[in-house]
Amino acid sequence: ETGVTQTPRHLVMGMTNKKSLKCEQHLGHNAMYWYKQSAKKPLELMFVYNFKEQTENNSVPSRFSPECPNSSHLFLHLHTLQPEDSALYLCASSRGGRDTEAFFGQGTRLTVV
Amino acid sequence: AQKITQTQPGMFVQEKEAVTLDCTYDTSDPSYGLFWYKQPSSGEMIFLIYQGSYDQQNATEGRYSLNFQKARKSANLVISASQLGDSAMYFCAMPPYNTDKLIFGTGTRLQVFP
Numbered sequence: 001e002t003g004v005t006q007t008p009r010h011l012v013m014g015m016t017n018k019k020s021l022k023c024e025q026h027l028g029h030n031a032m033y034w035y036k037q038s039a040k041k042p043l044e045l046m047f048v049y050n051f052k053e054q055t056e057n058n059s060v061p062s063r064f065s066p067e068c069p070n071s072s073h074l075f076l077h078l079h080t081l082q083p084e085d086s087a088l089y090l091c092a093s094s095r096g097g098r099d100t101e102a103f104f105g106q107g108t109r110l111t112v113v
Numbered sequence: 114a115q116k117i118t119q120t121q122p123g124m125f126v127q128e129k130e131a132v133t134l135d136c137t138y139d140t141s142d143p144s145y146g147l148f149w150y151k152q153p154s155s156g157e158m159i160f161l162i163y164q165g166s167y168d169q170q171n172a173t174e175g176r177y178s179l180n181f182q183k184a185r186k187s188a189n190l191v192i193s194a195s196q197l198g199d200s201a202m203y204f205c206a207m208p209p210y211n212t213d214k215l216i217f218g219t220g221t222r223l224q225v226f227p
Contacts, residue, residue: 031213033214041219042117042204042216042217042218042219042220043158043204043215043217045214045215045216048213048214056212056214088156090156090158092158094213096213097213098145098146098208098212098213099146099163099165100213101148101160101163102158102160102215103160104150104157104158104159105157106155106156106157107156107157109156
């Protein structure tokens with residue numbers, strides 16, 4: 001059983017829809033991350049939260065809106081997406097610090113039609 | 114800026130054999146660390162092993178070991194006694210200076226055959 005749980009695992013949405021991705025970690029970590037993995041591209045960091053505060057936004061378009069209500073939960077709100085936003089969205093958490101590993105969820109496979 | 118390079122898009126290895134997956138990096142950070150992750154077809158990124166630049170010995174975790182050559186800026190992953198379940202994508206990653214996020218390489222797809 002993974003310590004980081006993402007829901008849903010698969011999502012198909014139209015360009016005018018609004019949906020949310022959810023991430024929950026049961027590891028007591030203080031840092032949470034959203035990554036995007038597109039076909040044939042390296043993983044791209046989107047957002048970083050430390051102790052519920054956003055500490056990094058990697059020039060992500062505003063149609064992606066993160067929310068971190070507490071250290072255990074992270075959301076990614078989606079609206080008016082484009083087909084090129086179709087990708088695997090991975091959530092991760094860590095204790096923070098450069099020598100600590102991040103634990104990842106299984107990801108949400110998003111398809112925008 | 115940090116850069117991670119994985120030059121092998123795909124590798125094949127026979128079951129029970131050892132395989133080396135290459136990773137080179139470029140950084141001006143005096144102290145850094147390197148991570149290796151495995152991503153099976155299910156999508157989850159699984160942490161395998163970590164090596165800090167000041168660690169005196171190469172890291173080992175079960176069948177995984179790091180061939181860390183600081184002067185050559187390489188941190189190759191060695192998997193011994195390959196198993197069919199080792200078939201997956203493998204990513205090398207490191208955090209940029211003064212951050213705890215990770216920058217990933219493009220990955221190597223390993224296929225283990227009987």
